[in-house]
Amino acid sequence: MKSKxxxxxxxxxxxxxxxxLFNQAKAANQVFLTISPPINELILEPGSxxxxxxxxxxxxxEPVTVDVRVSPFVPEGDDGQVNISDEALPNSQDWxxxxxxxxxxxxxxxxxxxxxxxxxxxxxxxxxxxAIVASSSPSKYTSSGTDVETxxxxxxxxxxxxxxxxxxxxxxxxxxxxxxxxxxxRFFSYGPVDFxxxxxxxxxxxxxxxxxxxxxxxxxxxxxVLTMSSQRILPQATRKFTAQLPNxxxxxxxxxxxxxxxxxxxxxxxxxxxxIMPVKEIVLGLSVFILVILLVIILVRRSHRxxxxxxxxQEAVEKLEKIEEQIKK
Numbered sequence: 249m250k251s252k253x254x255x256x257x258x259x260x261x262x263x264x265x266x267x268x269l270f271n272q273a274k275a276a277n278q279v280f281l282t283i284s285p286p287i288n289e290l291i292l293e294p295g296s297x298x299x300x301x302x303x304x305x306x307x308x309x310e311p312v313t314v315d316v317r318v319s320p321f322v323p324e325g326d327d328g329q330v331n332i333s334d335e336a337l338p339n340s341q342d343w344x345x346x347x348x349x350x351x352x353x354x355x356x357x358x359x360x361x362x363x364x365x366x367x368x369x370x371x372x373x374x375x376x377x378x379a380i381v382a383s384s385s386p387s388k389y390t391s392s393g394t395d396v397e398t399x400x401x402x403x404x405x406x407x408x409x410x411x412x413x414x415x416x417x418x419x420x421x422x423x424x425x426x427x428x429x430x431x432x433x434r435f436f437s438y439g440p441v442d443f444x445x446x447x448x449x450x451x452x453x454x455x456x457x458x459x460x461x462x463x464x465x466x467x468x469x470x471x472x473v474l475t476m477s478s479q480r481i482l483p484q485a486t487r488k489f490t491a492q493l494p495n496x497x498x499x500x501x502x503x504x505x506x507x508x509x510x511x512x513x514x515x516x517x518x519x520x521x522x523x524i525m526p527v528k529e530i531v532l533g534l535s536v537f538i539l540v541i542l543l544v545i546i547l548v549r550r551s552h553r554x555x556x557x558x559x560x561x562q563e564a565v566e567k568l569e570k571i572e573e574q575i576k577k
Contacts, residue, residue, distance in 0.1 A: 280307040281314070283382060283406040291413045295369040301362050302408050304382050306353035312404075313385040316349045316361060321379050321409065323485030326446055330482075332379045332407055343367055344378055344410075365412065373416025374452035375483050379407040411480075413453050420512045421450040422457070425486055427506045427518040434522045441493040441524070443474070445506055447516075449481035455511040456480050459489050462507070466521075467500040498524040 324331040346363040383405040430442035459476040474491040481487045508516040
């Protein structure tokens, strides 16, 4: 039953702030644990032994018993999440011990734990990843609520992700899985325009990827440089990056060039083309222009007709004058 009390599929925001992972209950008092630091990145040598620390804080108003385990994790999705196993490290990578692995925390009390990583001499260069998971033991509350009535327990679980790079020859490789506008369109009436890039890390170790998009107007000399935040990507994982071409008013044919830089001075590139044309305004402008031209034509024709009528009238007057002269003679 103990494994069921700790969620096996725990999604953690990767390399961001520490987000406590806990199952909310309707009970009035909830167990709430925090861990610090949420991420620890290490570079270790094969055959080395090192000890590191972390802190667990009980923010609840009642005591809680905490169990600690070491588990592997794998990437999940393309938003930098991970899936932490509810199992211990496999025998082939059982290189971590934590002390203490069970203790009690009073309200608002914190405790510093230590964990030791002992790498074998033949540890393969590259990435070694695990999580230190601290979970509260199940406890039932006396306050009213559905959870109490059904006899269920409230469990809190928090994790520190540990990223170890084992020194030695490392293979860096990556690819751009996709680069496009957010909805895949190639024609826009207005800005802003959102871009989405998905980068896959094919290395045998995690790496930091930084991306930049240069948007150029092909018809007019206008350029925008869009910088995406740098992010770490685990081996064989894909990460999504986003950027936005700002402002509403744009006009022309645009080229967006993505450049991705990562470890070892490597870079990748991808290019897309798209149009931004304010169709409504263009149609309205053309309509007004055509209307003005038609009005000018009408006025010019009317002017010509009046001129012709005046000439005809003058000719008639001249004829009458000639007839009058002949009568007088």
